[in-house]
Amino acid sequence: MNVATADRRPMSRGATGISVIFPTGMLGGGFPAETIERGIELGADAIAVDGGSTDSGPYYLGTGTPKTTEAAVEHDLNVLLTAAREADIPLIVTSCGTAGTNAGVDWVAGMVDAIAREEHLRFTLSTIFSEQHVDAITAALAAGAVKPLPPAGPVDAQVLRSCEHIVGLMGFEPIADALAGAADVVLAGRATDTASVAALALPRGLPPGPTWHAAKTVECGGLCTTNPQSGGVLVDIDDAGFTVRPLDPNSACTPTSVAAHMLYENADPFRMREPSGTLDTSQAEYRAVDDKTVRVEGSRFEPAAQHTIKLEGSAIAGYETIALVGIRDPNILAQIDTWIEILDEILDDRVRALLGLDRAEYETQLSPYGHNAVLGGLDPDTATPREVGVLFRARARDQGTATAIAKIANPLLLHLPLRLETHLPSFAFATSPPEIERGAAYEFVLNHTIDVASPVELFRTETIKVSHA
Amino acid sequence: MREARTLGDVADLVRSKNAGPFWVTFDIFFATDADYERVAAPGILERGNIADLYRVPPDDVRIFHLPSLRAIKISFPRPVTQGSFTDRDIHAGQQYIPLSQLPAQ
Numbered sequence: 217m218n219v220a221t222a223d224r225r226p227m228s229r230g231a232t233g234i235s236v237i238f239p240t241g242m243l244g245g246g247f248p249a250e251t252i253e254r255g256i257e258l259g260a261d262a263i264a265v266d267g268g269s270t271d272s273g274p275y276y277l278g279t280g281t282p283k284t285t286e287a288a289v290e291h292d293l294n295v296l297l298t299a300a301r302e303a304d305i306p307l308i309v310t311s312c313g314t315a316g317t318n319a320g321v322d323w324v325a326g327m328v329d330a331i332a333r334e335e336h337l338r339f340t341l342s343t344i345f346s347e348q349h350v351d352a353i354t355a356a357l358a359a360g361a362v363k364p365l366p367p368a369g370p371v372d373a374q375v376l377r378s379c380e381h382i383v384g385l386m387g388f389e390p391i392a393d394a395l396a397g398a399a400d401v402v403l404a405g406r407a408t409d410t411a412s413v414a415a416l417a418l419p420r421g422l423p424p425g426p427t428w429h430a431a432k433t434v435e436c437g438g439l440c441t442t443n444p445q446s447g448g449v450l451v452d453i454d455d456a457g458f459t460v461r462p463l464d465p466n467s468a469c470t471p472t473s474v475a476a477h478m479l480y481e482n483a484d485p486f487r488m489r490e491p492s493g494t495l496d497t498s499q500a501e502y503r504a505v506d507d508k509t510v511r512v513e514g515s516r517f518e519p520a521a522q523h524t525i526k527l528e529g530s531a532i533a534g535y536e537t538i539a540l541v542g543i544r545d546p547n548i549l550a551q552i553d554t555w556i557e558i559l560d561e562i563l564d565d566r567v568r569a570l571l572g573l574d575r576a577e578y579e580t581q582l583s584p585y586g587h588n589a590v591l592g593g594l595d596p597d598t599a600t601p602r603e604v605g606v607l608f609r610a611r612a613r614d615q616g617t618a619t620a621i622a623k624i625a626n627p628l629l630l631h632l633p634l635r636l637e638t639h640l641p642s643f644a645f646a647t648s649p650p651e652i653e654r655g656a657a658y659e660f661v662l663n664h665t666i667d668v669a670s671p672v673e674l675f676r677t678e679t680i681k682v683s684h685a
Numbered sequence: 686m687r688e689a690r691t692l693g694d695v696a697d698l699v700r701s702k703n704a705g706p707f708w709v710t711f712d713i714f715f716a717t718d719a720d721y722e723r724v725a726a727p728g729i730l731e732r733g734n735i736a737d738l739y740r741v742p743p744d745d746v747r748i749f750h751l752p753s754l755r756a757i758k759i760s761f762p763r764p765v766t767q768g769s770f771t772d773r774d775i776h777a778g779q780q781y782i783p784l785s786q787l788p789a790q
Contacts, residue, residue: 219753270706273768273775367707367745367762475754479712483704483760485749533770579770590779594739596786611770659769660706 217486218501218514219471232420232455234261236413237463239448241436243267243292243309243324244284251447251463252299258450263300264412265292266435267324268311270528270660271481277315278380278530278658282323284314290327294335297328297401301337306395308402308412315528316406317381318347324403333684339401342394342679346405348382348527353666361667365526368663375661379529382662386525387491389671391415397679405675406528408490409435417453428495429515430458432488433477440477443467457513459505469510471502491526491671493519522667525674529662534579534611536654537618541629542644543604549587550600551634556582559628566624571617578612578621605646615653622651692729693785695720701781706767709777710760711784721755724789735759738783759784 237255240247243265252263272283282289293309300307313320321343328341354373356362364370376382383406392415394402404411410431417427430453433440437448446464460469478497479485486498500515548555559582567573583589586604608629610621629650631640668674693699697716704710713730715721724730736743741761749758765772774780 217751217753270767271703271776274706275768365707472754475751476712476714476756479710479751479754479756479758481702481704481710483708483710483747485751485758581771583773590773591782592773594780594783596783609770657770660766663705663707 217475217498219475232422233452234417234420234422235259235450235452236261236416236434237263237448237450238413238434238437239263239265239296239463240292241266241439242269242284244288245437246288246292247437247447248464249295252295255448255450255463256299256303256305260303260305260450262306262308262416263296264308264310264416265296266310266409266412268314268316268320268406272314274530274658274660277317277383277528277660278532278656280313280315280317280319280381282313282320286327289324290331293324293327294331297331297337298335301339301400306400306402306416308391308404308415310391310404310407310409310412312403312405315381316346316383316404318345318405321345321403321405328401328403329682332682336685338681338683338685340399340679341401341403341682342397342399342677344386344390344394344402344404345676346383346386346407346674348384348674350376350379350382353382353527356666362527362664363667365663365665371662371664375531376529378531379661380531380658382527382529384525384527384666384674385491386675387411387671388414388418390675390677392419393672394677394679395419399679410490413451422453423455424493424517425495425515426457426512427453428488428490428517429497429500429512430460432495433458433460433474433512436477436480438462438464438467439480440474441467441469442473457511457515459509459511461509468508471504471510474510474512475500475502491523493517523669523671524665525668527662527664527666528660530658531661532656533659534613534657535615535618536609536611536657537615537622538610538652538654539608539622539625539629539650540646541606541608541650542646543606544644545641546600548634548641549602549604552584552587552601552604555632555634556584556606558634559625559632562628562632563625567621570624571620573612573617578610578617580611580621580625581609583607583609611657615655619651619653626650689788690790691785692724692787692789695724695789696785699781699785701777701779701784703763703767703777704760707763708760709763709780710758711781713757713759713784715755718755721752721757725750725752725757729789730757730759730787734787735761735784738787740764
């Protein structure tokens with residue numbers, strides 16, 4: 217990898233090149249409307265945006281509900297859809313509804329239809345669904361086609377059946393097929409972050425190395441710029457490389473800001489696996505074209521012998537009840553770890569005595585925020601805290617049991633002394649009642665891929681004419 | 686004698702984040718080549734001391750050197766899967782603190 221700053225070689229964009237607006241890192245994240253106007257003035261051929269991530273945890277896939285609020289997504293969609301239709305260029309949304317479940321695609325499709333009605337738009341809409349049926353994945357498992365990714369071990373049919381939802385991450389192919397079928401708007405379920413840009417570029421015969429690298433560079437919108445809050449970017453892919461610049465005139469792409477983005481949320485900064493192969497950026501060269509624009513060449517793509525689709529699955533891991541209590545007493549705080557240990561032991565005894573539950577049948581945790589809740593035993597700072605909020609969590613097989621455990625913990629959280637003192641202390645509960653039922657708790661249980669013969673076989677596309685003219 | 690400087694003192698930025706639900710990754714950026722070279726030199730950031738710091742197996746630790754970016758990247762599997770009961774940091778965004786306090790010289 218080479219990062220230079222002074223070279224001002226002119227850009228060359230071949231006849232088959234493509235120019236894509238990537239307005240934000242997450243649909244619903246917001247961006248100034250004028251950045252989209254600017255991208256279209258600069259000759260954008262398409263708008264692509266991602267609506268999802270696993271980064272906020274297993275709840276969203278487990279429930280099939282979005283992280284983003286409807287008003288924010290509707291706002292962003294309105295700007296993007298009306299701009300794309302006016303310019304007559306495609307709009308692609310991937311990983312609709314955070315987790316890319318079928319409900320997520322339907323949720324975004326409902327908003328698109330409402331906007332089309334309001335704005336009197338006509339277009340061809342393709343929705344692509346990536347949710348997987350457990351029976352099909354179980355059959356693939358039996359056939360040896362489901363394989364773990366590090367650090368996962370093998371999965372069994374019981375784990376598959378425990379999943380509330382399983383999605384496969386589509387590559388570019390189902391989206392490219394929808395575009396080839398004349399879709400103006402594509403709303404895709406779970407997809408790799410890079411699938412949309414690749415679906416626009418690869419069918420034009422553009423080279424896969426620069427295409428995948430360009431797609432990875434822009435998948436978080438402005439995060440590859442010097443001012444990530446300012447809006448998205450425009451990326452031009454041609455037959456020799458790609459060029460990227462911000463859509464906000466007050467931001468800039470620099471060779472460092474662009475190259476550094478390959479580090480973000482990637483375990484390996486040089487190699488990134490896609491369903492159809494691996495992007496290798498180790499030989500990429502990043503050059504400044506001007507003070508806002510960066511040219512990247514030299515990225516390579518190694519096609520895989522076997523096409524694989526990554527699976528994500530989220531299962532209910534129990535039900536939780538929590539409570540928050542504040543401690544300000546310096547005598548307790550001087551021995552906060554001991555206080556927690558004593559509480560833990562007494563609670564265990566009482567739960568066993570009163571509910572007849574064994575330690576394997578429930579979990580509790582006392583997290584002392586203000587002390588070491590975030591780092592635990594790894595925390596290098598062991599100073600006595602001034603104030604601590606102890607977050608109590610109980611997880612059990614059902615909500616009633618979790619709350620029963622929390623209610624047994626209640627008098628301990630309120631009054632537990634460090635030792636037999638002259639009077640019983642009382643600590644500061646944050647709410648009344650202190651117990652807050654959190655409902656089902658979810659866990660990611662799949663970190664596996666499935667071998668497929670065709671890159672589109674796990675995905676289902678529906679195409680309709682939307683006409684509210 | 687000068688006070689010992691930590692990695693956080695020497696680096697321009699030390700950050701941590703999930704790399705998917707099953708990995709955590711740390712990025713360390715330096716403002717100058719000299720700072721980068723001081724920390725990239727053998728003996729400062731090794732698999733062994735990272736493993737000790739985070740109580741993970743040394744063989745799981747991956748370290749990448751990116752001299753042209755003046756950056757060092759460290760990745761290992763999350764000891765606890767994101768969002769599971771004992772996960773303390775859903776996005777792993779605060780896990781860089783022990784790393785930033787390593788002695789850097």
